[in-house]
Amino acid sequence: xxxxxxxxxxxxxxxxxxxxxxxxxxxxxxxxxxxxxxxxxxxxxxxxxxxxxxxxxxxxxxxxxxxxxxxxxxxxxxxxxxxxxxxxxxxxxxxxxxxxxxxxxxxxxxxxxxxxxxxxxxxxxxxxxxxxxxxxxxxxxxxxxxxxxxxxxxxxxxxxxxxxxxxxxxxxxxxxxxxxxxxxxxxxxxxxxxxxxxxxxxxxxxxxxxxxxxxxxxxxxxxxxxxxxxxxxxxxxxxxxxxxxxxxxxxxxxxxxxxxxxxxxxxxxxxxxx
Ligand SMILES: Nc1ncnc2c1ncn2[C@@H]1O[C@H](COP(=O)(O)OP(=O)(O)OP(=O)(O)O)[C@@H](O)[C@H]1O
Numbered sequence: 001x002x003x004x005x006x007x008x009x010x011x012x013x014x015x016x017x018x019x020x021x022x023x024x025x026x027x028x029x030x031x032x033x034x035x036x037x038x039x040x041x042x043x044x045x046x047x048x049x050x051x052x053x054x055x056x057x058x059x060x061x062x063x064x065x066x067x068x069x070x071x072x073x074x075x076x077x078x079x080x081x082x083x084x085x086x087x088x089x090x091x092x093x094x095x096x097x098x099x100x101x102x103x104x105x106x107x108x109x110x111x112x113x114x115x116x117x118x119x120x121x122x123x124x125x126x127x128x129x130x131x132x133x134x135x136x137x138x139x140x141x142x143x144x145x146x147x148x149x150x151x152x153x154x155x156x157x158x159x160x161x162x163x164x165x166x167x168x169x170x171x172x173x174x175x176x177x178x179x180x181x182x183x184x185x186x187x188x189x190x191x192x193x194x195x196x197x198x199x200x201x202x203x204x205x206x207x208x209x210x211x212x213x214x215x216x217x218x219x220x221x222x223x224x225x226x227x228x229x230x231x232x233x234x235x236x237x238x239x240x241x242x243x244x245x246x247x248x249x250x251x252x253x254x255x256x257x258x259x260x261x262x263x264x265x266x267x268x269x270x271x272x273x274x
């Protein structure tokens with residue numbers, strides 16, 4: 001898709017708050033290398049969406065603000081930019097909950113993905129759309145239909161397609177597998193892998209840690225606004241803590257010799273499996 005010119009996203013000591021009392025990020029360092037796939041894991045409220053908002057410049061829309069720290073893309077600062085700046089520089093977010101324009105057609109939704117892109121020729125637009133339809137043939141078949149009639153998985157595809165219309169260098173994906181059937185999750189995972197093979201970097205927020213660690217080269221685990229763990233995805237997938245907390249593996253002390261869950265372990269298990 002985009003030929004990469006080697007731009008990395010770098011966050012240093014980022015602190016974000018909402019109002020006076022909610023400190024959502026408390027000094028986060030994170031890096032997405034050019035064309036890399038990085039996963040961001042963590043329980044509800046850990047600060048994952050906040051981090052994406054900080055990068056995409058959408059915090060003010062949520063009454064949030066960056067208090068300190070730096071965000072750069074290819075060495076150029078992004079911090080303090082309004083949302084149009086990251087898009088123009090090649091960083092596009094696919095928000096959680098898909099948020100397609102339900103009453104608009106698939107074609108119109110895709111056109112909306114170009115709004116932040118300036119001065120593009122008709123030919124370039126047609127090429128971008130062709131690439132989207134190559135990736136998502138189902139959307140091509142139904143391009144005149146209202147987006148609201150699509151299934152949840154198809155709406156996710158449309159939201160990703162809309163982001164790709166801006167020809168991004170880095171995609172910010174917020175929970176792309178949320179609420180989807182397993183088969184559709186696999187399809188979305190395949191598509192993320194293909195998009196990355198085409199040269200697009202991905203910062204992937206996911207509750208589905210197994211999926212995220214499979215797709216990503218490197219992962220970060222956020223915990224109450226701080227990076228609790230980070231490393232190569234393969235190392236994290238092998239770590240006891242990640243297996244226990246994020247891959248739903250049941251801790252030994254709650255099972256018998258055969259691995260069966262002990263009677264009365266249900267309550268403590270709630271704590272382990274998120
Ligand atoms: N608009 C907002 N106003 C006030 N507090 C907020 C707002 N958005 C998020 N928060 C708070 O900031 C913290 C981080 O939230 P965030 O949504 O970034 O977490 P998350 O890891 O993405 O969680 P989830 O998986 O539930 O989306 C939480 O304590 C949350 O309640």
